[in-house]
Amino acid sequence: MQVEAFASIIDADRLRQAAQENPKLRDMMVRYEQFFLAQVQQTAACNAAHSVRARACKWLLRMQSLVGDDLVLTQEFLAQMIGVQRSGVNAIAQELQKLEMISYSRGHIRxxxxxxxxxxxCECDAAINAHYAEIFGS
Incomplete structure (x- = not known):
């Protein structure tokens, strides 16, 4: 998990059995697999084509959409999420804070x-959201 939340787990064999017995569940799982693979492909292309700043901003927007304006995370964690060294994230965090786009203090970004x-x-988060809407509806 990327942020604190509640989660549930299920044994793989039980999930497989439930999917075999419930066509709607099986269909949803197949559609989610299609979406997940598209998301992985988009992320790989993003990491190859876009700047660290664009990727960091994309990730911050995604996290804000999921948990709100206050993000509890370290620069090290953000660096891992976008595939760069922490020093690169530090420079971007300082730049965005200087421009008053974020406030940053040890482990917290607003x-x-x-x-x-x-x-x-970059446009990658919008592309992923559009693909999600195409597969699952709005």
Missing amino acids: ILDRPRIERLA
Whole structure:
């Protein structure tokens, strides 16, 4: 998990059995697998084609959409999520804070100006969201 939340687990054999017995569940799992593979492909292309700043902004927007304006995370964790060294994330965090787009203190980031961060982010999160909507509906 990337952020604190509640989760449930199920034994793989029980899930497999439930999917065999419930066509709607099986269909949803197949569609989710299609979405997940598309997301992995988009992420690989993003990591190869876009700047560290654009990827960091994309990731911050994604996390804000999931948990709100206050993100509990370290620069090390963010660096792992976007596939760079922590020093690269540190420079970006300092830049975004200087521009008053985020506030950052040890292990906490607060999004202050989403529209400006959106302008710096790559289009990959929007592409992933569009693919999700195509597969699952809005």
